[in-house]
Amino acid sequence: MKYQSQKVAYAYFLCALGLFAIQVLGGLLAGWIYVAPNFLSELMPFNVVRMLHTNALVVWLLLGFFGGAYFLLPEESEREIYSVNLAYLQLAILVVGTLGAVVTYVFNLFPGNWMFGMQGREFIEQPTWVKLGILVAALIFLFNVTMTVLAGRKTAISNVLLVGLWLLCLLWVFAFINPNNLSLDKMYWWFVIHLWVEATWELVMAAILAFLLLKLTGVDREVVEKWLYVIVATALFSGILGTGHHFYWIGTPGYWQWIGSIFSTFEVIPFFLMMSFAFVMVWKGRRNHPNKAALLWSLGSSTVAFFGAGVWGFLHTLHGVNFYSHGTQITAAHGHLAFFGAYVALNLAMFAYAIPMLRQKAPYNQVLNMASFWLMTGGMAFMTFVLTFAGTIQTHMQRVLGEDFMSVQEGLSLFYIMRFGSGLAVAIGALLFIYSMLVVRKREVIAPGNLAAAED
Amino acid sequence: MAEILTKSRARNIFYGGSIFFVVIFVLLTVQSHRFIVKTSTAGMELSEAVVLGKHVWERNSCINCHTIHGEGAYFAPEVGNVMTRWDVQDEPEEAYEMLDGWMKSQPSGVEGRRQMPFFDLTEEETRGLAEFLRWADQTDTQGWPPNDAG
Numbered sequence: 315m316k317y318q319s320q321k322v323a324y325a326y327f328l329c330a331l332g333l334f335a336i337q338v339l340g341g342l343l344a345g346w347i348y349v350a351p352n353f354l355s356e357l358m359p360f361n362v363v364r365m366l367h368t369n370a371l372v373v374w375l376l377l378g379f380f381g382g383a384y385f386l387l388p389e390e391s392e393r394e395i396y397s398v399n400l401a402y403l404q405l406a407i408l409v410v411g412t413l414g415a416v417v418t419y420v421f422n423l424f425p426g427n428w429m430f431g432m433q434g435r436e437f438i439e440q441p442t443w444v445k446l447g448i449l450v451a452a453l454i455f456l457f458n459v460t461m462t463v464l465a466g467r468k469t470a471i472s473n474v475l476l477v478g479l480w481l482l483c484l485l486w487v488f489a490f491i492n493p494n495n496l497s498l499d500k501m502y503w504w505f506v507i508h509l510w511v512e513a514t515w516e517l518v519m520a521a522i523l524a525f526l527l528l529k530l531t532g533v534d535r536e537v538v539e540k541w542l543y544v545i546v547a548t549a550l551f552s553g554i555l556g557t558g559h560h561f562y563w564i565g566t567p568g569y570w571q572w573i574g575s576i577f578s579t580f581e582v583i584p585f586f587l588m589m590s591f592a593f594v595m596v597w598k599g600r601r602n603h604p605n606k607a608a609l610l611w612s613l614g615s616s617t618v619a620f621f622g623a624g625v626w627g628f629l630h631t632l633h634g635v636n637f638y639s640h641g642t643q644i645t646a647a648h649g650h651l652a653f654f655g656a657y658v659a660l661n662l663a664m665f666a667y668a669i670p671m672l673r674q675k676a677p678y679n680q681v682l683n684m685a686s687f688w689l690m691t692g693g694m695a696f697m698t699f700v701l702t703f704a705g706t707i708q709t710h711m712q713r714v715l716g717e718d719f720m721s722v723q724e725g726l727s728l729f730y731i732m733r734f735g736s737g738l739a740v741a742i743g744a745l746l747f748i749y750s751m752l753v754v755r756k757r758e759v760i761a762p763g764n765l766a767a768a769e770d
Numbered sequence: 771m772a773e774i775l776t777k778s779r780a781r782n783i784f785y786g787g788s789i790f791f792v793v794i795f796v797l798l799t800v801q802s803h804r805f806i807v808k809t810s811t812a813g814m815e816l817s818e819a820v821v822l823g824k825h826v827w828e829r830n831s832c833i834n835c836h837t838i839h840g841e842g843a844y845f846a847p848e849v850g851n852v853m854t855r856w857d858v859q860d861e862p863e864e865a866y867e868m869l870d871g872w873m874k875s876q877p878s879g880v881e882g883r884r885q886m887p888f889f890d891l892t893e894e895e896t897r898g899l900a901e902f903l904r905w906a907d908q909t910d911t912q913g914w915p916p917n918d919a920g
């Protein structure tokens with residue numbers, strides 16, 4: 315850690331890790347309700363559990379991005395953050411908002427109230443006051459990071475990161491737009507959901523990945539930054555019109571079937587490039603960085619993102635396929651592996667890299683950390699396979715043969731038991747990761763491979 | 771990568787190309803917005819009851835168990851075509867009665883079966899919900915879902 319103000323990132327990462335634990339435990343609970351449907355059904359029905367699971371996910375990923383930006387920008391700009399106090403204020407607003415949303419969901423406060431009640435659109439259920447809080451926090455953040463970057467050295471990494479963050483905050487405005495016409499509501503809803511994960515967040519991902527690889531492999535900055543622009547160009551060229559893959563069956567015009575199919579197929583390219591980029595950089599790299607866990611997470615993230623977003627995305631993105639698979643367990647399979655690879659693993663890579671520095675300890679608990687990588691990644695991969703099988707059967711029975719939803723689901727219970735099992739592995743892995751980050755042990759559990767001297 | 775692709779060229783392609791695609795996307799969005807309002811959802815009036823129903827749907831977070839037009843959660847059946855499945859799409863009164871009966875019989879309490887919670891709705895709200903579901907069902911969704919199972 316070269317700059318004092320980077321320390322704010324630590325507070326962001328801690329809050330993110332706390333919500334990560336809640337997210338995974340919420341997922342486990344949701345998975346258990348699939349296995350034992352009467353569990354908690356009167357106290358906390360499935361829809362509430364699911365909101366906690368998905369909302370915690372999105373908020374902790376954002377906290378990770380914000381913290382990551384506060385960690386990375388001083389090093390890129392070669393100056394302290396414009397205002398540390400604003401950064402803490404922003405975090406406080408986000409934490410209060412998150413707690414407010416949780417309490418609103420669990421106790422069903424102010425139902426139907428526009429300002430204080432839950433809003434009931436998937437993923438953006440937060441009451442309006444929380445949404446406004448997020449907006450204010452986003453504005454504070456943008457002001458703070460932009461002032462930092464403008465005053466310092468400008469690099470492609472900080473540039474792409476900033477473009478991504480500005481655009482994602484701007485898109486948040488669509489979270490406030492809820493037309494009475496359901497089809498219009500859906501169309502604009504995707505402006506937040508799709509244009510986040512398949513456009514703006516990809517810019518953030520590519521920038522953070524480039525930063526990590528630059529530090530971990532010691533490859534020439536010029537090479538890294540050229541890759542970066544090529545990657546983000548392919549991301550936006552495909553991802554913007556790729557939104558069309560959600561406009562097949564919601565009342566939008568038929569031409570989206572072609573535009574969506576063609577452009578979303580190209581969406582595989584940036585993920586392929588990010589994976590290739592990561593491996594090429596490691597091969598080319600001269601530096602033998604001691605933080606092996608951060609490198610494992612970086613490579614793992616780009617690889618799993620390629621499979622989860624790229625391969626599993628393509629699997630159901632052509633309109634001829636999507637006609638049958640739309641809104642089945644296949645969607646859930648893809649959603650899990652894509653989110654995990656692209657954004658969960660990437661954030662964990664950043665944490666694994668930054669937290670030891672922020673706490674001014676040598677990379678520690680590497681072995682536990684790497685074990686948590688394999689537990690989580692193995693668990694998510696298995697969960698994805700299981701849900702893909704379940705989804706394939708569901709598609710055939712329900713969409714082709716026309717059998718009733720509930721009876722088809724009953725036949726899938728074995729898969730849901732296995733999904734719970736793989737979720738257990740993920741949850742244990744997540745807790746192990748948190749432990750390995752926060753609890754300093756004097757020695758590694760077993761001695762890691764030879765560690766070359768740290769260069770940076 | 772070849773030397774012709776310098777960093778600054780790559781950057782300019784990124785900015786120029788992105789703006790190009792944003793413009794196309796905005797134009798298509800405007801056209802789609804019109805299409806939705808004038809064509810695909812125009813078969814039934816977007817009445818006050820429908821709007822109320824949409825709010826009831828939202829404030830109870832139905833989307834986090836069900837899908838509607840294939841979007842939402844995968845825990846409970848598709849409802850974008852439920853009025854067709856129940857064969858009451860063209861009968862507002864019967865649609866209300868069916869739905870009212872359904873809502874009032876929840877949760878089923880059957881052991882080992884997924885449970886739908888009980889929602890304490892007024893008659894007006896349930897009527898709105900029925901109208902909202904009929905309104906959603908009449909939307910031109912390009913032939914989706916493939917069959918009545920949803």
Ligand code: HEM
Nearest residue numbers: 511559578581623627628630631640641645649652653656
């Ligand atoms: C990291 C990037 C990505 C993430 C995090 C992600 C996540 C998700 C999620 C959560 C959904 C479900 C949304 C809902 O609740 O309705 C979804 C749907 C979908 N995604 Fe992705 N996705 C990513 C990239 C991609 C890519 C690259 C493609 C195509 C190549 C793709 C194709 C699709 C399709 C076609 C659907 C709609 C599925 C349906 O009809 O039910 N996704 N995605």
Ligand code: HEM
Nearest residue numbers: 338341342344345645646649653654658737740843844845
């Ligand atoms: C302990 C592990 C986990 C379990 C058991 C689990 C279980 C579940 C369940 C049961 C649902 C609801 C699916 C439905 O609507 O029927 C769900 C939704 C979701 N979960 Fe998880 N989850 C776990 C971990 C994760 C992780 C690590 C991520 C992020 C990488 C994640 C992201 C999501 C998303 C994005 C959705 C919404 C999916 C969609 O709408 O397509 N989950 N999860």
Ligand SMILES: [Fe+2]
Nearest residue numbers: 508512557559
């Ligand atoms: Fe998408």
